Amino acid sequence: MDCIICGKQVVNENNRLQKKVKDYLRTTSELDVKHRWIKQWKICYGCSESYTNDHLVGNSEVLQKIEEQKKRKKQLGKALRHKREQEPLAELRAYYIEKYIDYATCKAEQKGQHIAKPPPLKNSRQYDAAYIAYVKSSKSTAVSIVRNLVKDIDTKGKWIDVRHVEKRFLSHSDGDFSFIIVELFSRKQKPSYPKKMAEETNSDYKNRIAYITWQTATADIHHQRTQGIQGDVYIVLPCLKNEQESMYEKHYIVWDHSHLQFKRVRESNQYVNILKSPIWRYEIVAAKQINHQQLRYIEKNLYQIIGKTHKKSAVTLSIFSPQKKKGAASKLKKELKGERDRKN
Numbered sequence: 001m002d003c004i005i006c007g008k009q010v011v012n013e014n015n016r017l018q019k020k021v022k023d024y025l026r027t028t029s030e031l032d033v034k035h036r037w038i039k040q041w042k043i044c045y046g047c048s049e050s051y052t053n054d055h056l057v058g059n060s061e062v063l064q065k066i067e068e069q070k071k072r073k074k075q076l077g078k079a080l081r082h083k084r085e086q087e088p089l090a091e092l093r094a095y096y097i098e099k100y101i102d103y104a105t106c107k108a109e110q111k112g113q114h115i116a117k118p119p120p121l122k123n124s125r126q127y128d129a130a131y132i133a134y135v136k137s138s139k140s141t142a143v144s145i146v147r148n149l150v151k152d153i154d155t156k157g158k159w160i161d162v163r164h165v166e167k168r169f170l171s172h173s174d175g176d177f178s179f180i181i182v183e184l185f186s187r188k189q190k191p192s193y194p195k196k197m198a199e200e201t202n203s204d205y206k207n208r209i210a211y212i213t214w215q216t217a218t219a220d221i222h223h224q225r226t227q228g229i230q231g232d233v234y235i236v237l238p239c240l241k242n243e244q245e246s247m248y249e250k251h252y253i254v255w256d257h258s259h260l261q262f263k264r265v266r267e268s269n270q271y272v273n274i275l276k277s278p279i280w281r282y283e284i285v286a287a288k289q290i291n292h293q294q295l296r297y298i299e300k301n302l303y304q305i306i307g308k309t310h311k312k313s314a315v316t317l318s319i320f321s322p323q324k325k326k327g328a329a330s331k332l333k334k335e336l337k338g339e340r341d342r343k344n
Ligand SMILES: [Zn+2]
Pocket: 003, 004, 005, 006, 007, 008, 043, 044, 045, 046, 047, 048
């Protein structure tokens, strides 16, 4: 079915549309024009969002659009009927399927666009600009990767300060990083958490707690830095993977004799394979502690190191060390090993 306003095909939107109708019925006993149309699949979800009932009933601009769409549909119907008489069903199906595959694949991709959504910040006026920027930034994603996914780094009782987070070269996603460098500080200041307010929802309360934690962490890290305290530094190499990469699912499409059109059904022997929506997951390729001398080397040579990540998509830890002659390298290794042993 095509939307009578914009002409877009209304496929796969049924659940969302019917929920709208249900929600509406909860408050009134009768459907208005808009919701009647939604129920009948006459308008797409997008249009149901952008127009109110009054718009649809009384607005001449919208009515004109509907008129034009009706005309277009009539002409299309004529052309299709003409086609139908001339072409065998198989060809018509091929034509329809091609359009459907485009549509469904695009929908699936759209659905998987967001990797790590920041928590919704309601009442954003309560938060300062620096925090809002932080939640939206790759730094907050980097912190949650290090805290939740890297098993080799014990972050209990520590603040995670992101020294550097590098977006993977040419990646389409902002959450795709080639490397992360963090410094961990002991929690010296303890955040004091207020009780949940009665009028507050759980997610609002969670946001507020997260904000207080962030304030404390920022202040504590700043204070420790000014005192010259150095934390443990780690390099983390994450890899963003699509769990459903190259996976397909069957969409069953049959010819609906009563309405003379193709439609998607739950089960049939006729189907097309449609790419599944991506499900994104981080894998940790490597995580390694480095000392502050190595950190200085990395920060001094950051641009060369980033340049190396542009050459290969698979980043390894070796790009963070100077390329030394064999003898020197093993000497450095020994030194590092000695230092590790002393620490342990
Ligand atoms: Zn529409």
